Amino acid sequence: MYAFDYHRPTSLAEAAQLLAGNPEAKLLAGGQTYIPTLKQRLAKPSAVIDLGRIAELRGITEEAGGLTIGAMTRHAEVAGSPLVKRVIPALAALAEGIGDPQVRNRGTLGGSIANNDPAADYPAAVLGLGATVRTSKGRAIAADDFFTGMFETALEPDEIVTAVHFPKPEKAAYAKFPNPASRYAIVGVFLAKTAGGVRVAVTGAAPCVFRATALEQALAQSWSAASIDGVTIDASNLNSDIHAQADYRAHLIKVMAKRALAAAG
């Protein structure tokens, strides 16, 4: 690891100020992605700004019938929360399936979506539920505008995710085909029936999480496995790597969509 300065602000305002005054600085949340990156010397920040002691970034509250979850809320807190299990059980189940218990005890919602790993789980829930990402600049970014590419988001370099608001769906479920070693998604499908229509978000399959519009249209006509069977998934934009070929991923999208449908009811 290269050497860096370390800051431990206790308020969001202080963190935002440190970040704004220091273009080479990086935020540290749960560290479950960033510390391995630092250890491999893939990053050389001038300073690390630890968000771990900022109480206002943590917690789960019910808001407008849905849920607002602070950026620094750990995966294990979401997985174990009675409130999440009651309002959006699919979200608790998704969090329970991330990595392993020790990763879930440290990793955070904000870190996961800011990182936007193509195989991460949370981006599928944020996009699938049509959530809103709130930031230190007072912006409320719609999920459809937030995930812009591989490891890319709509965040400005000196902008901090503060919370995510998830509206309550009528029905929702997430199904993933995990890589057996890492537990990251080879393909993960988040399915939701919402007030604004059917949403289907796919992670793991392409360079960035995306909405499977053909599946959305088919499921909007009829919420059934037969609708999924009738859709052809275009494999031309999907990933091929040592874990799976694009055509196999295209196949898995439909299989995971059917599993999610069965779980959503």
Place this chain on the structure above:
Amino acid sequence: MRVSMTVNGKAVSGEVEPRTLLVEFLRNQLGLTGTHVGCDTSQCGCCVVHVDGVSVKSCTMLAVQADGASVTTIEGLAQGGKLHPLQQAFHEHHGLQCGFCTPGMIMSAADLLQRNPDPTEHEVREWLEGNLCRCTGYHNIVKAILAAAQTMRGMAKAAE
């Protein structure tokens, strides 16, 4: 930077660089070499310790992040010279061969049993997702954890 924390019930402090990992602080500065490092990729779980009561990978946390925290390592489990029921069960059920993964396995299992005193075999196997063992094939590890759970339930009942 100066860090202070409670490690295995004792107040400790030391001078570290911000980039010092918690596991490096424990091993190199405190001489607590029971916590192992088995990988560079945060995947093996040999380094699991408890920070403020929950299991974490001490290779994936900076020492400065644990400033002010209460840390328990494998060295802190035995009480009054008596092995912790998990340690005893690993011994009795042959839950280790080379022993390299064992401290992490036991610290991870201890976190499971404090959340779920009566796990099924499946729940134990799922929980060990982040702990790799190159020797045992996991079978006796799982057996040891289930046996320790039973012993600990008995102890809790006796204490009532």
